Amino acid sequence: MQRLLVTGGAGFIGSNFIHYVMAHTDFAVTVLDKLTYAGNRASLAGLDAGRFTLVEGDICDAALVDSLVAGADAVVHYAAESHNDNSLADPSPFVQTNLVGTFTLLEAVRRHGTRFHHISTDEVYGDLELDDPERFTESTPYNPSSPYSATKAGSDLLVRAWVRSFGIEATISNCSNNYGPFQHVEKFIPRQITNVIDGIRPRLYGAGANVRDWIHADDHSSAVLAILDKGAAGETYLIGADGEHNNKDVIERILTVMGRDAGDYDHVSDRPGHDLRYAIDPTRLRTELGWVPARADFDAGLAATIDWYRANEPWWRPQKAATENKYATQGEHVQTPAGGTARR
DSSP states (O other): OOEEEEETTTSHHHHHHHHHHHHHOOOEEEEEEOOOTTOOGGGGTTOOTTTEEEEEOOTTOHHHHHHHHHTOSEEEEOOOOOOHHHHHHOOHHHIIIIIIIHHHHHHHHHHHTOEEEEEEEGGGGOOBOTTOOOOBOTTOOOOOOSHHHHHHHHHHHHHHHHHHHHOOOEEEEEEOEEESTTOOTTSHHHHHHHHHHTTOOOEEETTSOOEEEEEEHHHHHHHHHHHHHHOOTTOEEEEOOSOEEEHHHHHHHHHHHTTSOTTOOEEEOOOTTOOOBOOBOOHHHHHHHOOOOSOOOHHHHHHHHHHHHHHTHHHHHHHHHHHHHHHHHTTOEEEOTTSOEEEO
16 A cells, blocks of 8 residues: 545644654555645645645545545545534534545545545444443444534445445544644643633533543554554444543643643533543454554643644634634533523
């Protein structure tokens, strides 16, 4: 395998994958990205032009997709609308990108016989009770709870159907919550970090008891390369690093590392349908493919991520005001001690 086509490679997880591939392989990489608000050319700055090409375009553009797939040995499909709050405000872009876009890619790889890897999320499985001893596995039934997770579940099922009906060579990975460099400031960890940098009290949905299973984007990238290299066609692999932490714990760790009191944050009204707990069981990936996370120390990874945002303000600053204005427009309410709410 020498030529990779990566969709959504200017986004958060995709751009981290590009940097990882460029540093750890000799592959030539073409990125197809629509460069919406979540895609950023600056995330791909400085890459070797002899091995890297960025194409601005839509994965729903069948002619463009076909021409790019024809020149690739493998396609890694990261492109997706992925923010839960945005999917609640307007589900339509999620249907278009996550379902129609995936269909367009599948038809192209079917025509050209190209290897395909589909990046998905643990959110397709719904959520677990906080005290549930179980974790998601490859056989967990799908139970999505938002337009985002529903459209990602639908895209997974399309891939499975194209494998079974048309025999395409495809794999799927469902990953837990990623963190690291190049993540948009609308997301939980970078929003809290940049709020602290700006002297703003961080915001925590509800009581903050919701648990997420965190993995550094570098570990996600190494797992995807392992699946491309050794994964069995038609199979699904779950990517996780045993990083379960509730949101309250994460925000308090951020504040502590950044020199603020651990309790210096506001509770805001909870998100509708907010999933309780995600937890990934990566046993199959580890035992069958021999993958292990290199950055499993969450505290060290979080400290490095904070350092990155401190050092790269020119990258995130243009996004910040628009993000906070959007949350204010959506009616984010700070909970008062008496149990009421006050908009901020």
